[in-house]
Amino acid sequence: MTIETVTEGGGYLVLDAPSDLFLVRTRAGGIRSRRHFVARIPAGGLVPDVAGTGVWRLLAVPLPGGRLDRLPGPPDGAEAADLALAALAGAVRGDREPPRDARVLYAGQVEAAAAGVAFTGTPAVCWVRGTGGRLIRNDGGPDETFDEGVPVLLAGRDWVRSDRGGAVEACSSDDLLRSGELWSAVHDQAVRLLRLVERQGEAADAALLTSLTARAAGNRAAVARATRIASGLVGARTAADPAGRGERYRRAAAALRLVAGSGGLPVVEPAGRRDEPADLAEAVRAVARSSSLHLRDVQLPENWWKHDLGPLLGWRTVEGAGTTVVCLTYRYGRYREVDPETGAVLATGRAAADRVARTATQVQRPLPVEASVPAVFRLGSAGGGADLAALAGCGTIVAALALAAPIITGRVLGALADRVSVSGLTWSALLLVACGGVAALVGVATNLRMLRGEGRVEYGVQLVLWDRLLRLPVRFFRDAGSGELANTLLGVTFAREALSGVILLLITSSLTAVTMLALVWTLSPALGLASTGLALASLLLVAVLGRVVVTRQRRALPAEHKAVSTGHQLISGITKIKLAGAEQRAYARWFEQTAYARSTLNQVRGVQAVLRAVATVLPIAGQLLLFTILAGPLADTLAPEDFFALNVAFLMLVGALLVIVSGSVEVLAALPRLAELKLVVAGVPERTPDRADPGDLRGAITLQEVGFGYGPDAPRVIDDVTLHVPAGAFVAIVGPSGCGKSTLLRLLLGFESPSQGSVYYDNQDLAELDLQAVRRQCGVVLQDGQLFAGTLRDNVCGAASYSLERVLEAARLAGLDEDIARLPMGVATMVPHGGGTLSVGQRQRVLIARALIHRPRMLFFDEATSALDNRTQERVTESTRQLSATRLVIAHRLSTVRHADLIVVMEKGKVVQQGTFATLMAERDGLFHQLARRQLVSEEE
Numbered sequence: 001m002t003i004e005t006v007t008e009g010g011g012y013l014v015l016d017a018p019s020d021l022f023l024v025r026t027r028a029g030g031i032r033s034r035r036h037f038v039a040r041i042p043a044g045g046l047v048p049d050v051a052g053t054g055v056w057r058l059l060a061v062p063l064p065g066g067r068l069d070r071l072p073g074p075p076d077g078a079e080a081a082d083l084a085l086a087a088l089a090g091a092v093r094g095d096r097e098p099p100r101d102a103r104v105l106y107a108g109q110v111e112a113a114a115a116g117v118a119f120t121g122t123p124a125v126c127w128v129r130g131t132g133g134r135l136i137r138n139d140g141g142p143d144e145t146f147d148e149g150v151p152v153l154l155a156g157r158d159w160v161r162s163d164r165g166g167a168v169e170a171c172s173s174d175d176l177l178r179s180g181e182l183w184s185a186v187h188d189q190a191v192r193l194l195r196l197v198e199r200q201g202e203a204a205d206a207a208l209l210t211s212l213t214a215r216a217a218g219n220r221a222a223v224a225r226a227t228r229i230a231s232g233l234v235g236a237r238t239a240a241d242p243a244g245r246g247e248r249y250r251r252a253a254a255a256l257r258l259v260a261g262s263g264g265l266p267v268v269e270p271a272g273r274r275d276e277p278a279d280l281a282e283a284v285r286a287v288a289r290s291s292s293l294h295l296r297d298v299q300l301p302e303n304w305w306k307h308d309l310g311p312l313l314g315w316r317t318v319e320g321a322g323t324t325v326v327c328l329t330y331r332y333g334r335y336r337e338v339d340p341e342t343g344a345v346l347a348t349g350r351a352a353a354d355r356v357a358r359t360a361t362q363v364q365r366p367l368p369v370e371a372s373v374p375a376v377f378r379l380g381s382a383g384g385g386a387d388l389a390a391l392a393g394c395g396t397i398v399a400a401l402a403l404a405a406p407i408i409t410g411r412v413l414g415a416l417a418d419r420v421s422v423s424g425l426t427w428s429a430l431l432l433v434a435c436g437g438v439a440a441l442v443g444v445a446t447n448l449r450m451l452r453g454e455g456r457v458e459y460g461v462q463l464v465l466w467d468r469l470l471r472l473p474v475r476f477f478r479d480a481g482s483g484e485l486a487n488t489l490l491g492v493t494f495a496r497e498a499l500s501g502v503i504l505l506l507i508t509s510s511l512t513a514v515t516m517l518a519l520v521w522t523l524s525p526a527l528g529l530a531s532t533g534l535a536l537a538s539l540l541l542v543a544v545l546g547r548v549v550v551t552r553q554r555r556a557l558p559a560e561h562k563a564v565s566t567g568h569q570l571i572s573g574i575t576k577i578k579l580a581g582a583e584q585r586a587y588a589r590w591f592e593q594t595a596y597a598r599s600t601l602n603q604v605r606g607v608q609a610v611l612r613a614v615a616t617v618l619p620i621a622g623q624l625l626l627f628t629i630l631a632g633p634l635a636d637t638l639a640p641e642d643f644f645a646l647n648v649a650f651l652m653l654v655g656a657l658l659v660i661v662s663g664s665v666e667v668l669a670a671l672p673r674l675a676e677l678k679l680v681v682a683g684v685p686e687r688t689p690d691r692a693d694p695g696d697l698r699g700a701i702t703l704q705e706v707g708f709g710y711g712p713d714a715p716r717v718i719d720d721v722t723l724h725v726p727a728g729a730f731v732a733i734v735g736p737s738g739c740g741k742s743t744l745l746r747l748l749l750g751f752e753s754p755s756q757g758s759v760y761y762d763n764q765d766l767a768e769l770d771l772q773a774v775r776r777q778c779g780v781v782l783q784d785g786q787l788f789a790g791t792l793r794d795n796v797c798g799a800a801s802y803s804l805e806r807v808l809e810a811a812r813l814a815g816l817d818e819d820i821a822r823l824p825m826g827v828a829t830m831v832p833h834g835g836g837t838l839s840v841g842q843r844q845r846v847l848i849a850r851a852l853i854h855r856p857r858m859l860f861f862d863e864a865t866s867a868l869d870n871r872t873q874e875r876v877t878e879s880t881r882q883l884s885a886t887r888l889v890i891a892h893r894l895s896t897v898r899h900a901d902l903i904v905v906m907e908k909g910k911v912v913q914q915g916t917f918a919t920l921m922a923e924r925d926g927l928f929h930q931l932a933r934r935q936l937v938s939e940e941e
């Protein structure tokens with residue numbers, strides 16, 4: 001790797017690949033300190049010609065494949081300078097945010113500036129200068145003052161304020177190039193920025209020194225602690241940890257460990273955190289995050305403590321939400337409240353229920369990113385080991401008791417043949433009845449266990465699958481039909497219904513078959529041999545029929561999915577079908593597909609007919625075989641009681657084999673349904689554990705050379721878009737239909753990933769961020785936003801719960817308050833799925849209220865106010881302005897975009913114009929002017 005030292009005149013051009021800039025401290029003898037990363041200059045950018053201060057030197061290091069070209073003089077054009085300045089400014093930005101009321105200036109704009117008014121600029125690199133007054137900027141240190149006429153760089157979220165009025169003029173680097181001021185301004189700004197970076201470097205070195213000192217002290221303390229332990233002198237935890245730091249993390253981890261089980265993955269406290277979390281709820285969230293566990297709040301139903309909802313985290317009501325966590329585990333038909341750390345049972349049943357809040361937390365271990373269908377079942381049935389052991393135990397008891405039937409029957413009938421005493425017979429008969437009674441009781445217990453086990457596995461598997469499904473990216477749902485997907489997921493329930501009781505029967509029948517086979521072998525090896533042959537023939541039958549049934553089921557399932565999916569589509573498109581008068585055609589289509597699905601399903605059922613025939617024939621064939629052997633090779637060799645015992649044992653064996661054959665075929669028939677779940681399991685979830693938490697976003701959004709097409713070979717819908725939206729700005733995106741506006745929004749929300757370039761939130765690459773955490777900070781109204789069935793309040797709250805005051809406030813901001821006041825039930829008014837009882841404008845305002853209720857830092861509206869009248873729309877615009885959020889609004893109507901700080905005009909996936917309403921209208925040949933003129937004409941018509 002080449003390292004260039006930049007210390008003297010000329011400058012360098014970055015070619016082919018980006019170069020990284022570092023600061024190094026030089027000491028006597030030229031020894032360098034560690035490198036401090038400054039910025040990455042993209043290819044085509046300039047490494048400016050600036051020396052360090054003497055103590056610090058600047059290093060430029062090209063990335064692999066890149067090189068630096070020494071420039072004899074300034075480069076042609078301003079682009080190289082812009083790339084460098086944007087990167088350098090990013091290096092010193094820190095946490096400085098423009099004030100909420102900062103005005104956004106665009107290149108070419110002149111604005112009157114009262115004293116103290118703040119300005120920020122766009123595009124990403126622009127310059128401002130004061131006329132008739134000076135400009136002041138602050139980059140974290142003391143204020144810097146710039147004299148009248150001196151160009152001041154505003155890159156990204158930089159801002160300045162005017163000191164005593166006058167005017168402020170903005171211009172681009174191209175403007176400065178034309179006036180011959182660019183290169184001296186670039187030099188001055190680069191020097192200024194590097195001084196600031198140097199200050200950061202000093203601070204970082206000082207911090208490093210402090211942390212090394214602290215680490216050394218920590219090491220010393222650890223050695224001292226170890227010595228104390230060795231000498232048995234260690235005291236309570238408070239002695240070692242006087243501040244009780246991490247106490248909440250410890251308790252949270254213990255609770256999660258108890259509730260989530262070990263499951264092969266450890267529950268770990270967050271690494272590298274020293275601050276005590278605000279409350280236990282926050283600690284639980286942090287530990288869950290670091291252990292890759294998913295949390296979900298659940299509302300507990302009436303008498304919940306009687307029903308098994310799986311292990312839960314409960315929150316004590318007395319101490320207040322988030323302060324005390326307990327574990328709720330179900331045992332012996334009721335929930336128990338367990339102390340997470342000691343494992344002590346604190347209360348059970350209703351008493352436990354009364355002590356915890358009705359909102360509990362469910363903990364879900366997610367599937368690993370790469371998983372299989374068996375892994376889903378393993379995870380879904382975690383904790384079911386006890387059930388399985390109990391089932392095996394009960395099955396063994398039933399099979400052992402079943403032995404009594406042939407043995408005692410043999411003895412009774414044998415004794416009858418010998419005419420022994422009647423009292424002996426009575427005792428034997430009584431024993432047989434008792435064995436039957438016990439077997440029946442054990443059978444009931446086994447069935448109940450089985451039912452519980454089945455329910456638990458189905459519930460657990462559904463939870464695992466839905467957890468995975470909800471984390472899949474939106475494009476997964478674009479490719480898979482919703483009806484088909486829902487039917488696939490229901491496969492778990494279908495399979496459970498088909499197999500209900502079958503598994504248990506299979507277990508007990510297999511054990512019975514083995515026991516009876518052993519008895520037959522003991523009494524007569526010849527008959528044992530014949531029985532073993534019969535058992536092997538049964539297994540062969542399972543293999544043959546199973547193969548047929550699996551093949552037919554695989555053919556039948558797609559037909560069934562298609563029929564269900566068509567049904568869904570017809571119901572959701574009923575209005576369009578009626579308008580087109582296509583009811584008959586729709587019915588014919590549905591009928592054709594349903595009939596086909598039914599016929600393929602009947603082919604599966606055909607196997608059952610074969611099984612019924614086998615069920616009729618097998619016992620008779622068995623009897624024939626038995627009598628042939630008894631009357632043939634075994635004639636006169638058996639004692640009467642063995643003869644009768646053999647008879648009964650053999651018939652029981654045949655019965656068990658029949659159950660095994662039919663049960664196994666049913667299990668095999670269910671397998672293709674379960675195998676289909678891999679559609680969901682194979683999807684790669686959006687949130688992978690290595691994505692970073694973005695923290696509280698301030699709302700600056702940047703698109704850097706973003707390109708995207710719907711599919712690898714599809715044409716580009718977004719083509720090389722670079723755009724910067726300063727935090728708090730109101731940016732409108734306009735353009736002809738199909739030009740890619742909504743797609744741009746989908747990229748910003750992470751619903752799609754750019755095939756080229758990146759999207760940044762506050763300079764953090766969205767590709768590396770936890771998308772859920774980003775979206776939680778956004779308020780979004782999409783073009784196809786839907787209301788769901790529920791009350792207006794539910795619809796405004798969405799997935800969260802808010803107080804009535806917050807709901808009414810959101811309704812007021814969305815201009816919905818008067819409509820609500822007119823409704824007799826107010827916010828408790830029920831709306832159907834899709835919001836059919838509300839007008840289109842009212843539906844839009846409910847969606848807007850939903851987007852505003854959590855006071856987001858960023859608002860994205862895609863044609864969100866298209867159905868509102870001008871007055872209501874203005875009201876919405878005004879109230880969203882008061883939120884001081886970054887607003888990105890896609891709209892066709894001019895009235896919606898007129899007051900935007902920046903209007904971005906798109907055409908065929910490219911940004912073709914940017915500016916304010918006034919500047920764009922002034923460009924009479926521009927697309928915006930054409931769009932506006934067309935709209936005015938159509939409004940006049």
Ligand SMILES: Nc1ncnc2c1ncn2[C@@H]1O[C@H](COP(=O)(O)OP(=O)(O)OP(=O)(O)O)[C@@H](O)[C@H]1O
Nearest residue numbers: 478710717735736737738739740741742743744783
């Ligand atoms: N899911 C998709 N699959 C394939 N192509 C798509 C998909 N969604 C949109 N497109 C295509 O991408 C292009 C841009 O669509 P987009 O919805 O982003 O445009 P738009 O500017 O928002 O249009 P409008 O103003 O009509 O809403 C269009 O050509 C559209 O056909």
